[in-house]
Amino acid sequence: MTVVAIETDSLGTDVAQNRALPPSMVERMTLILDAFDAPSTRLTLEQVARTTHLPRSTAHRILDQLVRLQWLSHSSFGYALGARALNLGGTGGNHLELREATAAVLHELQLRTGMVAHLAILDGADVRYLDKVGGRFAAVVPSRVGGRAPAQCTALGKAMLAWLPAEQVEDRVMPTLGRQTSRTICDMVTLHRELGRIRDRNGLAFERGECFADISCVAAAIRGPEGPEAAISLVGDAHTALERVAPLVVVAARQVTQELYPMVRLRTAEPAWN
Template sequence: MPSIDLGNSRGGERDFIQSIERGFAVLHAFDEKDPTPTLAEVATKTGLSRPAVRRILLTLQRLGYVTALGTRWSLTPRVLSIGQHYSSSHALVDAALPKLVEIADHTNESASLGVLDGPDVVYAARIPVRRIMSINVSVGTRVPAYATSMGRALLAWAPRETVDTVIAQTRFDRLTSSTLGGAEELHTALAEVRNLGYALVSAELEEGLISLSAPIFDTNATVVGVLACSTSTGRHTIESFRDHAAKCVVSCAEQLSSDLGYRPQRD
């Protein structure tokens, strides 16, 4: 069964409720590749027995989160309420939206807010542009931190133990011919990000995709998210996109950090 990383929130084993872990494992079995799995397919994905999966699915059905489609199962729109509650209860999302609009208007490119969750970055908010892009992302989409500008901007100023944990959980798959290949290369890339003040990544997550991200700090000088802007190699070179977007993205991230109470130390 796939493990769900609970980070520091997981207490002792006595406080760990395995049935909840199994319930979330079943929910995670519904994805883009298989949005309507059978009971047997869910059991295979999660490593749980078919009777256990059946009980969990029936419970989720009774709660309104899944529905039966013959022998197959599907999520219901009610699962969106979980993400909605997250957005409504986190000031970061509300505070970031005007900055995302500003970035999208200035660059005429898609703008996103990303947060770190284990070895992945999760899109917490997004302002798309009306243009066909090869990468299909929406709020809740997860991408690997190591191969994205958002992930590198989040990790560049993160505590060393956070970076070490992400590296330990990362497989460093070669997603494209340009994807960096391991922990040493990632550390080098993070040092460059700190030097620049932002992360710029081209064709590492997907061929033809360029993205630029800047960190958001809270009042404790902790990185709580990133603002990002993305384009395609058909519209920009790396250099032209840097000239086009970097100043705006960094400025918006700095303004948002200030709104959250961050005051940078001056030399």
């Protein structure tokens, strides 16, 4: 007679232990990490168990260990790749705290608007994307976590450049200033004028077809005590009424700024749209 060991998971479901499960802990951990197929992937416990075919209790135990070791992070929106995994892939830097602080607001922005929400930082003359949250339209938007775009022609980049001294803007942007589309700002005089308008709007930046012809975007910076730390944006097609969703972006950036940098004093005036 063959005896089959039975494990009962936390939902009361009997799971046969000999159901072709990977025999070692290392293999099971690898199976779970493989389920996170992109830096922006977020999965619930149930999704991890379903994807890996591991018992729920086993998946939960290993997930807890991976979180403690910083291979994964955990928030109310589920599990995501943690600092160690992101650093191995070259996309994480030291921005885990920033990604965790913005996760909820990015999801809320996407759910309320149906648009694609981004988190990005300045990296030289470029913006580098740390997170991307979107529905069906996300596949149309040519951005990816870890990817880059020229700062001077993206709303994300302009929202951050607006809070840098003019000489720093020129040091970053001037050596690589170039044209992406017919609407790209290609000279420093025009760019400085645009950054001044952004400051007059209390940090709200717009971009319509400057980086990609059929894409429009609105962004606001997350500001630390020494300048812009990152920016949040919403992206739609060329016909999107950005003014309608702009207040949501301002509130989101302000919320993260106050959470991470409570010492930063922000103006409370409503931004103008002109």
